[in-house]
């Protein structure tokens with residue numbers, strides 16, 4: 001009896017209390033568990049999640065090297081907001097955004113201002129709030145009303161901008177994308193803006209398809225508006241993905257602070273910045289573009305601490321891992337990593353385009369993301385939702401979803417190639433893809449349509 005007891009204490013046998021019995025799920029258990037029992041239960045439940053490496057839907061990093069993982073664990077207890085307790089982490093945060101300001105051609109990176117955030121969503125909220133506050137100050141100074149701010153967005157913006165408009169009472173003015181204007185490109189922008197427009201959002205790497213919006217053309221259209229009407233409308237670039245791709249793969253593309261009209265830019269450290277979630281960055285070209293009254297100064301953590309954030313406490317480890325990645329990879333390393341992803345994306349896009357049912361929306365040459373649709377009238381028997389379900393049986397997550405309003409009758413499927421989707425893994429994916437397409441092609445009757453859920457991942 002005692003030998004059995006010992007072995008049970010030493011090894012999880014899936015036979016002791018908590019393993020052989022059920023643990024309550026929605027009320028706090030009445031008493032403690034052994035740590036290894038509790039660990040095993042949580043570990044096993046987490047195992048039921050999908051395999052993140054096979055998720056071709058998400059933009060968010062799913063692979064870290066061993067040193068990143070080590071740093072992440074070593075520093076998990078640092079609270080980023082506590083800059084008095086962790087001054088070195090705070091200094092490293094500043095170094096990171098200064099590096100980004102330089103990478104994005106801020107005229108004087110030392111005169112820029114930026115911060116890390118939990119992701120691009122928070123970064124976009126802060127960018128939007130600064131636009132709104134500047135507009136408000138200007139209007140109040142001129143004795144004009146401030147009750148009806150609006151912002152100009154592509155109909156294909158990420159949901160964080162809809163949240164910004166909803167949470168902070170700004171009217172969204174969506175410019176619909178269409179087959180002629182596949183992205184917001186400045187066309188007809190004059191008919192959307194007025195004296196209540198706080199800014200225009202340009203997206204570098206549209207979530208639906210991965211395409212870049214031509215920030216330079218948008219800025220030129222707004223220059224035109226200014227010369228005719230006197231309205232000086234700033235641009236915020238939502239470079240959630242492209243901010244960490246374009247500097248390396250399209251260095252000649254002018255989308256950043258080289259364009260004077262660009263006042264702020266955000267990116268996700270946890271997407272092509274190659275850090276695990278959650279980390280974002282937002283940077284303003286110069287300090288005067290971030291109204292001082294958005295910055296809070298707190299003294300209760302010791303010292304005089306500026307706080308510009310929607311959250312307060314947040315882990316510092318992602319910032320330290322971002323710095324590690326900057327040191328580890330440098331410019332050439334980031335270029336190599338992003339080029340490898342782009343090559344895999346363009347290869348996959350070419351192979352999918354070669355199959356007769358499909359036509360590409362784009363080819364993965366902007367960010368390593370591409371989307372395709374079923375050729376019009378190709379078949380009544382199956383659609384991209386069925387293909388998505390079939391791929392899921394192999395573990396691959398490749399969402400199908402409708403395009404935004406105006407194009408919502410068009411269903412696309414999208415692949416996001418991230419660091420970690422090697423050419424070898426891509427070949428395995430293609431083998432499964434081709435065999436599932438052959439299966440669907442062999443059907444002589446239409447598959448039922450019920451149960452299809454549009455899947456869309458940001």
Ligand SMILES: Cc1ncc(COP(=O)(O)O)c(C=O)c1O
Nearest residue numbers: 059119120121158207240268458
């Ligand atoms: C263009 C764009 N903006 C904002 C976001 C939101 O980013 P996050 O998930 O970092 O909050 C995404 C996410 O995919 C995005 O693609």
